Amino acid sequence: MSTPSASYFSRRATVRNFKPEAPSRELLRDLMEQAMRAPTTGNMQLYSAIVTTDSQKLDTLRGAHFRQPASMAPVLVTICADVRRFERWCELSQAEPAFRNLQGLMAAILDASLFAQQLTTVAEMNGLGTCWLGTTTYNAPEIAEMLHLPSGVVPIGTLAIGYPGAQPEQCERLPLEAVVYDEEYPDHSDREILELFKAKDEFPANAKFVTENGKQTLAQVFTDIRYPKSTSDPFSKKFHDFLLAQGFEL
Amino acid sequence: MSTPSASYFSRRATVRNFKPEAPSRELLRDLMEQAMRAPTTGNMQLYSAIVTTDSQKLDTLRGAHFRQPASMAPVLVTICADVRRFERWCELSQAEPAFRNLQGLMAAILDASLFAQQLTTVAEMNGLGTCWLGTTTYNAPEIAEMLHLPSGVVPIGTLAIGYPGAQPEQCERLPLEAVVYDEEYPDHSDREILELFKAKDEFPANAKFVTENGKQTLAQVFTDIRYPKSTSDPFSKKFHDFLLAQGFEL
Numbered sequence: 001m002s003t004p005s006a007s008y009f010s011r012r013a014t015v016r017n018f019k020p021e022a023p024s025r026e027l028l029r030d031l032m033e034q035a036m037r038a039p040t041t042g043n044m045q046l047y048s049a050i051v052t053t054d055s056q057k058l059d060t061l062r063g064a065h066f067r068q069p070a071s072m073a074p075v076l077v078t079i080c081a082d083v084r085r086f087e088r089w090c091e092l093s094q095a096e097p098a099f100r101n102l103q104g105l106m107a108a109i110l111d112a113s114l115f116a117q118q119l120t121t122v123a124e125m126n127g128l129g130t131c132w133l134g135t136t137t138y139n140a141p142e143i144a145e146m147l148h149l150p151s152g153v154v155p156i157g158t159l160a161i162g163y164p165g166a167q168p169e170q171c172e173r174l175p176l177e178a179v180v181y182d183e184e185y186p187d188h189s190d191r192e193i194l195e196l197f198k199a200k201d202e203f204p205a206n207a208k209f210v211t212e213n214g215k216q217t218l219a220q221v222f223t224d225i226r227y228p229k230s231t232s233d234p235f236s237k238k239f240h241d242f243l244l245a246q247g248f249e250l
Numbered sequence: 251m252s253t254p255s256a257s258y259f260s261r262r263a264t265v266r267n268f269k270p271e272a273p274s275r276e277l278l279r280d281l282m283e284q285a286m287r288a289p290t291t292g293n294m295q296l297y298s299a300i301v302t303t304d305s306q307k308l309d310t311l312r313g314a315h316f317r318q319p320a321s322m323a324p325v326l327v328t329i330c331a332d333v334r335r336f337e338r339w340c341e342l343s344q345a346e347p348a349f350r351n352l353q354g355l356m357a358a359i360l361d362a363s364l365f366a367q368q369l370t371t372v373a374e375m376n377g378l379g380t381c382w383l384g385t386t387t388y389n390a391p392e393i394a395e396m397l398h399l400p401s402g403v404v405p406i407g408t409l410a411i412g413y414p415g416a417q418p419e420q421c422e423r424l425p426l427e428a429v430v431y432d433e434e435y436p437d438h439s440d441r442e443i444l445e446l447f448k449a450k451d452e453f454p455a456n457a458k459f460v461t462e463n464g465k466q467t468l469a470q471v472f473t474d475i476r477y478p479k480s481t482s483d484p485f486s487k488k489f490h491d492f493l494l495a496q497g498f499e500l
Binding site: 014030034035039045048050057094095102104109113116117118121122126146147171172188217224235236237249 | 340368406451
């Protein structure tokens with residue numbers, strides 16, 4: 001079956017290698033306007049986006065992203081959950097807001113993510129490449145300081161944007177039945193789980209990854225090298241403390 | 251300036267009124283396949299989607315969404331942050347996962363949201379209408395019970411999907427300069443904040459909303475009726491307890 005949108009959506013891939021030229025401000029503005037039509041909780045738009053193109057600021061910001069290759073993009077857009085702007089409007093309108101709790105934070109995180117994903121799509125459909133930098137929540141306090149993020153504002157992701165330096169290869173995905181379930185969550189057996197991940201384990205680039213890292217299984221690359229407890233626990237505590245420092249009650 | 255994607259993205263609007271006929275399973279599968287190409291943290295796909303079309307199950311699920319009009323859609327897709335499947339694969343592959351912390355939860359929430367937003371876009375581009383039900387985090391424990399969501403799985407949003415019953419009207423958005431900032435977060439004055447929200451305050455449907463609810467300002471409709479502290483605080487505590495019950499350490 002082939003739907004009208006399939007040609008773009010089934011082929012898209014993340015870009016990590018960018019040309020040095022930045023897209024024009026006019027194009028960026030236009031993309032952001034379109035991204036702002038993404039759904040948002042109660043139409044409150046509990047998010048902000050900070051666009052960094054200044055070379056000195058980019059250099060500092062890249063440091064917070066461990067100078068990973070994709071952070072070398074000419075534009076970094078820091079996506080923030082933001083209850084502050086809406087709260088201020090409430091306070092100036094004889095209204096008492098209550099968004100500094102977990103529900104307010106969740107609404108703001110979801111608003112920010114939906115905007116970010118629409119920005120990804122719009123940017124890619126207009127010839128740009130993008131990469132989502134998950135390192136944002138690791139170094140949120142440092143990023144907040146660099147971008148002057150006040151209380152009520154939390155960076156949750158960063159979109160690296162630029163013209164693709166090379167056509168990226170698509171990575172593998174789990175089969176549909178691993179992720180989408182009918183009516184209720186299935187009670188998979190161990191054998192079924194291994195079966196669902198079989199293609200992932202055998203994907204050539206992944207198999208190479210295992211050898212290069214001197215591991216026995218692909219899963220060990222994730223648990224021992226990419227997302228080990230020894231760093232994800234301290235980064236979790238750091239982000240938790242940051243949420244409190246930004247004025248959220250959890 | 252007009253970019254190729256503008257015709258869809260600048261015009262899209264949320265649908266809350268659906269025809270009774272459900273889209274075919276074949277179409278739904280195809281949309282999900284395309285949505286699965288959305289970016290995901292480390293390609294771990296820390297999310298699941300549960301598709302409800304059974305009329306009895308739909309009825310129960312609608313109850314958890316307060317029977318809001320959009321929940322009457324013929325298809326409800328519950329979007330879940332899900333570290334469980336990936337963890338199980340790790341454990342079966344001689345690897346020790348550490349995703350039950352705040353960083354793991356954030357990665358899973360972002361993965362789930364990006365998938366959901368790509369599903370929104372793909373569905374709408376193929377003639378369907380969608381509405382994001384934010385009520386999911388209010389009644390997460392009830393929804394988890396209905397859908398048999400095990401430990402490690404948290405519903406974060408629900409996408410109502412169906413053929414539009416009526417062409418929806420677009421609601422207003424804040425001006426771009428209210429949401430997207432160059433280089434750093436601006437220090438808005440009170441007057442500037444009110445200026446940025448002026449069009450929202452004056453939008454005819456919003457002005458009507460204020461009168462109908464017997465309020466003085468639009469902001470009061472949000473703080474006193476839609477998101478009052480008296481419900482958002484208890485719903486926050488309920489969701490927090492649920493996250494702990496699903497095995498996350500916060």
